[in-house]
Amino acid sequence: MSNRLQGFDTMATISATDVDQAFWINFWISIILFLSVIGPMVYFAWKYRADKVKDEDISDVTHNTVLEILWTLIPTSMLMVLFYFGYSSMKVIRTMPAESESIVVHVEGSKWKWRYEYPANANGYVHKLGGAYTKPVIDKNGKVIKEGTMGKSALYVPAGTNIILKMTAPVGDVLHSFFIPAFRMKEDVVPGRTTKQWFNTDKVGEYDVECAEYCGTDHSYMYSRLVVMPKDKYEAWFNSKEDTPKGNYLTSGDAVLQRHGCKSCHAITTDKVLVGPSLKTRRLTSEQVLNVINHGQDKLGYAMGAMPAGMATGADAKAIAAYVASGMKGNQPASFAACSSCHGADGKGQSGTAPSLVSYDATLLSHVLKHGKEGMIGTMPKFPYVSEEEASAIAEYLQSIK
Amino acid sequence: MSHEYIPEIATDRDGNEYEVQGWQDDFYGGKLGFWLFMFTEVMMFGAMFLALTYYKTLHPEDFLAASHHLNRLLGGTNTVILLISALTMGLGLLKMRAGDVKGAKLMIWATIILAALFLSIKGVEWREEYEGGIFLNYGKLLPGSDFPFGEKIFYGLYFTMTGLHGVHIIIGIGLMLWLLKRINAGKVTTDHHIFYWNIALYWDIVHLIWVFVFPYFYMIGGGYVVGGAVHGH
Amino acid sequence: MGTKTTVNYQVEKKRYYNVLVGLLLLTTLTFVQPYVFQAGTFTAQMFIAVVKAWLILMYYMHLKGEKLIGSMTIFALSLVTIFFVIVIAIDVTHFQFADESYITSGSLGSEMDISAHTTHGGE
Amino acid sequence: MSKTYFDETHCAIGHPKSTFMQWMLTIDHKRIGLMYAAVMFTFFFVAVSMGFLMRLELFAPGQQFIDGHTFNQTFTLHGVIMIFIFIVPGIPAIFGNSVMPLMIGAKDVSFPRLNWANFWLYVAGCIVALSSLWGPNGFADTGWTFYAPYSLTTNTTVLPLLIAAFMLGMSSILTGLNFIVTIHRLRAPGMTFFKMPLFVWGIYATGWIQLLATPVVGITLILAIMEKYFGIGIFDPAKGGDPVLFEHLFWIYSHPAVYLMILPAFGVMSEIIPTFSRKEIFGYRTVALSSASIAGIGYLVWGHHLFTSGMADIAKTVFSFLTFFVAIPTGIKFYDWVATMYGAKIVLSTPMLWALGTMITFVIGGLTGVTITMIGVDIHLQDTYYTVAHFHYAMLGGVVFLMFAGMHYWFPLLTGKMYNEKHAKIAFYLNFVGFNMLWFPMFIAGYLGMPRRYFDYLPEFQIYHQISFFGAVIFITGLIYMFVVLYKGWRHGEPSGTNPWHATTLEWHLQSSPPPLENHTKVPYVDFNPYEYKHGEPVVKFDYDTMKRID
Numbered sequence A: 001m002s003n004r005l006q007g008f009d010t011m012a013t014i015s016a017t018d019v020d021q022a023f024w025i026n027f028w029i030s031i032i033l034f035l036s037v038i039g040p041m042v043y044f045a046w047k048y049r050a051d052k053v054k055d056e057d058i059s060d061v062t063h064n065t066v067l068e069i070l071w072t073l074i075p076t077s078m079l080m081v082l083f084y085f086g087y088s089s090m091k092v093i094r095t096m097p098a099e100s101e102s103i104v105v106h107v108e109g110s111k112w113k114w115r116y117e118y119p120a121n122a123n124g125y126v127h128k129l130g131g132a133y134t135k136p137v138i139d140k141n142g143k144v145i146k147e148g149t150m151g152k153s154a155l156y157v158p159a160g161t162n163i164i165l166k167m168t169a170p171v172g173d174v175l176h177s178f179f180i181p182a183f184r185m186k187e188d189v190v191p192g193r194t195t196k197q198w199f200n201t202d203k204v205g206e207y208d209v210e211c212a213e214y215c216g217t218d219h220s221y222m223y224s225r226l227v228v229m230p231k232d233k234y235e236a237w238f239n240s241k242e243d244t245p246k247g248n249y250l251t252s253g254d255a256v257l258q259r260h261g262c263k264s265c266h267a268i269t270t271d272k273v274l275v276g277p278s279l280k281t282r283r284l285t286s287e288q289v290l291n292v293i294n295h296g297q298d299k300l301g302y303a304m305g306a307m308p309a310g311m312a313t314g315a316d317a318k319a320i321a322a323y324v325a326s327g328m329k330g331n332q333p334a335s336f337a338a339c340s341s342c343h344g345a346d347g348k349g350q351s352g353t354a355p356s357l358v359s360y361d362a363t364l365l366s367h368v369l370k371h372g373k374e375g376m377i378g379t380m381p382k383f384p385y386v387s388e389e390e391a392s393a394i395a396e397y398l399q400s401i402k
Numbered sequence B: 001m002s003h004e005y006i007p008e009i010a011t012d013r014d015g016n017e018y019e020v021q022g023w024q025d026d027f028y029g030g031k032l033g034f035w036l037f038m039f040t041e042v043m044m045f046g047a048m049f050l051a052l053t054y055y056k057t058l059h060p061e062d063f064l065a066a067s068h069h070l071n072r073l074l075g076g077t078n079t080v081i082l083l084i085s086a087l088t089m090g091l092g093l094l095k096m097r098a099g100d101v102k103g104a105k106l107m108i109w110a111t112i113i114l115a116a117l118f119l120s121i122k123g124v125e126w127r128e129e130y131e132g133g134i135f136l137n138y139g140k141l142l143p144g145s146d147f148p149f150g151e152k153i154f155y156g157l158y159f160t161m162t163g164l165h166g167v168h169i170i171i172g173i174g175l176m177l178w179l180l181k182r183i184n185a186g187k188v189t190t191d192h193h194i195f196y197w198n199i200a201l202y203w204d205i206v207h208l209i210w211v212f213v214f215p216y217f218y219m220i221g222g223g224y225v226v227g228g229a230v231h232g233h
Numbered sequence C: 001m002g003t004k005t006t007v008n009y010q011v012e013k014k015r016y017y018n019v020l021v022g023l024l025l026l027t028t029l030t031f032v033q034p035y036v037f038q039a040g041t042f043t044a045q046m047f048i049a050v051v052k053a054w055l056i057l058m059y060y061m062h063l064k065g066e067k068l069i070g071s072m073t074i075f076a077l078s079l080v081t082i083f084f085v086i087v088i089a090i091d092v093t094h095f096q097f098a099d100e101s102y103i104t105s106g107s108l109g110s111e112m113d114i115s116a117h118t119t120h121g122g123e
Numbered sequence D: 001m002s003k004t005y006f007d008e009t010h011c012a013i014g015h016p017k018s019t020f021m022q023w024m025l026t027i028d029h030k031r032i033g034l035m036y037a038a039v040m041f042t043f044f045f046v047a048v049s050m051g052f053l054m055r056l057e058l059f060a061p062g063q064q065f066i067d068g069h070t071f072n073q074t075f076t077l078h079g080v081i082m083i084f085i086f087i088v089p090g091i092p093a094i095f096g097n098s099v100m101p102l103m104i105g106a107k108d109v110s111f112p113r114l115n116w117a118n119f120w121l122y123v124a125g126c127i128v129a130l131s132s133l134w135g136p137n138g139f140a141d142t143g144w145t146f147y148a149p150y151s152l153t154t155n156t157t158v159l160p161l162l163i164a165a166f167m168l169g170m171s172s173i174l175t176g177l178n179f180i181v182t183i184h185r186l187r188a189p190g191m192t193f194f195k196m197p198l199f200v201w202g203i204y205a206t207g208w209i210q211l212l213a214t215p216v217v218g219i220t221l222i223l224a225i226m227e228k229y230f231g232i233g234i235f236d237p238a239k240g241g242d243p244v245l246f247e248h249l250f251w252i253y254s255h256p257a258v259y260l261m262i263l264p265a266f267g268v269m270s271e272i273i274p275t276f277s278r279k280e281i282f283g284y285r286t287v288a289l290s291s292a293s294i295a296g297i298g299y300l301v302w303g304h305h306l307f308t309s310g311m312a313d314i315a316k317t318v319f320s321f322l323t324f325f326v327a328i329p330t331g332i333k334f335y336d337w338v339a340t341m342y343g344a345k346i347v348l349s350t351p352m353l354w355a356l357g358t359m360i361t362f363v364i365g366g367l368t369g370v371t372i373t374m375i376g377v378d379i380h381l382q383d384t385y386y387t388v389a390h391f392h393y394a395m396l397g398g399v400v401f402l403m404f405a406g407m408h409y410w411f412p413l414l415t416g417k418m419y420n421e422k423h424a425k426i427a428f429y430l431n432f433v434g435f436n437m438l439w440f441p442m443f444i445a446g447y448l449g450m451p452r453r454y455f456d457y458l459p460e461f462q463i464y465h466q467i468s469f470f471g472a473v474i475f476i477t478g479l480i481y482m483f484v485v486l487y488k489g490w491r492h493g494e495p496s497g498t499n500p501w502h503a504t505t506l507e508w509h510l511q512s513s514p515p516p517l518e519n520h521t522k523v524p525y526v527d528f529n530p531y532e533y534k535h536g537e538p539v540v541k542f543d544y545d546t547m548k549r550i551d
């Protein structure tokens, strides 16, 4: 298991890059300062250890003005550098963009849930999301029987847009703090006050949200999720009356492409050549695509040179490969490409080969995928590498096509 | 201390002698200690004034409105009473230092009476406010009332601060009674009056706090209302 | 060592009365000030209070001529002043999002004009 | 034959015959110091067990032993004891009392009876604090910071805790007051401020913080009580109150309080380093004045705890800027200590080992403090385990370690015995390794987004908590080991003589050890600097009967 929170390393916002830069500058300056004290200390403790020094040789210096000025001024100047970076990294996070150019989401933190209220959409409908995180179920021995879930408690926002979070807590409630570790930002949610923070990210993906101000018994379960979706998907959902966006945007091939930054080089829907060739015009098998992702490629002689290797790995790489190879078919999860050969492009079955898959739920699906199935029509092969997430994405899709 | 205090002597290398201060009967030390204690009072009331000013900045209008309704006449009377009591206290100490023990005791009694007077007037004021529907945990100060925030906080702090000041007056009275007892027991004398001195200081700081409490609560409302009684909003 | 300090009773007594007169005058000033001029009532009141406090400190509390305690007092008082400057002048006057915040935008069901509260701060 | 304070002592009331009553009523500063130590370490172990309980619970995600509510009470109890009962009175109450008057050649503190009353006020405060453990709804679950409005709305037993904090604060104020007056009035003749040992400087600066900062938290707690029980609205938004004001008032005290903890600890360091370097301290004046300036600047920086509170951005900037200036005098101290070791003859006895170990841990604690004072970075790290690791490095790896250093250093002075050096050193290494293993991983977890006061956490952080747990186990072993070594030393140790370390300051120039009642036979005349060494031996020598210099 990874030791990082979802999306922690993506540097998805300016605040994340700024803060990390400031942090690492501080880190290296700290190392220097640490060594400037501890280095000599250890050296002296070893060099002047009692059994090596004769009493007559003990020096009696008690002052050295030059040194004293140096070790006042040098650290001071370093501190000013640190102050500058601390200040500048705050400046950006704390300078709100104009509300007219942003989406303002009202965030309310209360014991122990986050609620989100969107502005009215084109149809005058107001999305209200959020709710408590479901705690894991624990048996008598303290074993986790069922993991907790986020339910509908996620905050959905479009990529590439200014999002202002206008936060408060109900009067009578207590302090909370809306903390998005991946973006390196938090601000307290104060009853009786309105506080704000904002971000803008291009990286489609999901990010953990934690409550970082102590608020009582379930403080440690006051999680939420931030889901950054492609703009068009967001618009589609936002203007609908659906509770939550359908489809799992995290694992859909499109989102994965976006998250890993393929789209900055490859056009997807047009034939345009950006940095690399358009992926639409190219017809490759999934293995070929996978190969390019894993090893890069430099055969076609584009000005930018090579396609970098290792931009995506593991399940993501496979999802992308499948998606690209299948010709970027709409909303379908990328991994469904593997299924459509037998079950039909729309999943409604192909007589003779495989049955209609409409309305399969995730549990059954993942079981079949893991173990395969043998029945009257023929054999359904195993797909053990299809990840849990992908399976659920497929299931969701299947349920949506009824 | 029952036993006589004899200062010690230390000598430097050349045998010159130096008198050494001990902890017994250190007049200046006692005074210094008490001054330090008074700083803590200053910080305590300072913090409350800070809270007060915090909300005054947020709700300037409410504060003016609320200040109007306090009874300036009674508050002013109390100011003068404290002024005079500070004088009697000071004169008493002077008399003690000049050897007039009887006069000193008289002055202490005068101070006690003035202090009691102060408290009674304060009581009258609080009752007036109570009848006007303003009191701790009562009437307009309840969360549900439609009293503006600024006024709620103003009165909340008004009761807290004048209340705490009143507690100081009560403690002061207690201290003065104790002082009388010690004078009668011959423990506070013309030569050993540090206890008296410090209580006088205490009384002055109580007065000093009032010097700020009074205008802050009663006077900032400006001149529209003349010492009006509390009335509804 | 006793606590005997020499004192000239008459001189000291006279000083006490003089200070009393001064304080009474200032108290009168406190009273008339709002009726004489309106602007800056708060500042004027606090200024008078500071003068009174200074008189009390110097003469009733015998701070005059006390070098050590005097400088300690200055230290303590300047600390309080700094607290005020930081909390009031730097923080609250720049209260963020005042017009959107509940506590600064009128009370529950109040008929008062809430815009009066939103004149300060806010970015 | 002089009497030690174990034989007889002054009492606050009467002349009791029984030894027990003599201890209970004693106004002798050394006995009071020891009694503080006894009470404090008892509580320390309670708090330490709470810390360990938290580590056990956090061993794996999900609930292990205690539920969320109990966990919250656990860290509240841990924090309250550690801060208000253990570390704030800490070094001043133990060593300030038992050693400081000896260092300035005084017979006692200025107000010995006040000192006695303070001790009992302190004990009463501890009892009131603990009494809420049995309160109707269980112990408070507010965290040691008592943030409004949580502390005003929780139904757990907060009131006794607030009152207790007020009493403990009062005791601390009056102790500080006592020390300031003592240092001003009772220094031996000739001992100017710049001839005082540096520990006394530390205590002096601390005294001012105790005196001027503590009342603010006192009144804040009173306002909270007024609010909770008398319905005034100061922090409650329902009445227009602002919770952020509480944070201001709370930290106006509690930030200076952290310097109140560390300054006397730095004092201990400044005693130990020259003694075991056999050399006069480098830059005496700068070390002394830096204590004063840390105390002074320390008053102005409380806002760095409010970087994400909703405070105005301009205020954040000002506070961040000011906070950096605390690091400068602190840095000067460290460089002066290291410079003292240059060309010295370094005796690595146990106190010196502790002191050097603390240099490492405190510098880490301090430098990470600088990290979180960079506003942008703190916006990420505020209320994460990074902060928790920072303050454990500063408090445990700074103050408590130096307290242990002081315990080893003054042990022979106060007991007249010597502990077993070899075992004491082993205990040190265990503690040092255990400590770093316990807290270093928490920096990483915090940076990766592990919030504090979480009873359950995402599985991503498990590995750090596990390493940390094993560190705690090693640390336990070390702590217990250390106390056993000291206990054995006290009971069965070799007599140590009056000046086993060849130290220079006055507390080592007594005619017997443990020190006699009323300390020095005669008051010495101090016309020398506190750390005068020549060829590794103290320059100033006394005839202990007359306290006359014989060098």
Ligand code: HEA
Residues within 6 Å of the ligand: A033, A034, A037, A075, A076, A078, A079, D145, D258, D259, D261, D262, D304, D305, D307, D323, D324, D326, D327, D328, D330, D331, D332, D334, D362, D363, D365, D366, D367, D369, D370, D372, D373, D374, D378, D381, D382, D383, D387, D390, D391, D394, D395, D398, D399
């Ligand atoms: C003994 C206790 C102690 C000490 C000494 C310190 C010292 C410092 N602390 Fe710490 N701190 C705490 C105890 C302490 N702290 C506690 C208990 C909390 C949390 C409370 C809570 O929320 O529960 C806290 C929290 C805390 C925060 C808030 C974190 C948050 O909640 O977001 C901040 C932010 O600025 C901070 C900063 C500092 C700084 C800059 C110092 C400086 O004084 C450090 C100075 C020292 C050095 C810098 C190292 C030595 C110097 C050199 C080697 C010289 C060269 C170096 C430079 C020039 C940089 N501390």
Ligand code: HEA
Residues within 6 Å of the ligand: D045, D048, D049, D051, D052, D054, D055, D058, D075, D076, D078, D079, D080, D082, D083, D086, D087, D142, D143, D144, D145, D388, D392, D395, D396, D400, D438, D451, D452, D453, D454, D455, D472, D473, D475, D476, D479, D480
């Ligand atoms: C002086 C201050 C001090 C000290 C020394 C410590 C020491 C320790 N603390 Fe700390 N701690 C605080 C002050 C301190 N703490 C404060 C102020 C907080 C914030 C509270 C809040 O959020 O409100 C805090 C919070 C805090 C937390 C965070 C809680 C959270 O945010 O979720 C944790 C978690 O592990 C922790 C653990 C520990 C541990 C393991 C130790 C250890 O280092 C202790 C070392 C000891 C052991 C590991 C075990 C020792 C021995 C035994 C168990 C046997 C004992 C019995 C006998 C022999 C009689 N502490």
Ligand code: CUA
Residues within 6 Å of the ligand: A109, A110, A111, A112, A175, A176, A177, A211, A212, A213, A214, A215, A216, A218, A219, A220, A222
């Ligand atoms: Cu909400 Cu912690």
Ligand SMILES: [Cu+2]
Residues within 6 Å of the ligand: D254, D255, D258, D301, D302, D304, D305
């Ligand atoms: Cu701090």
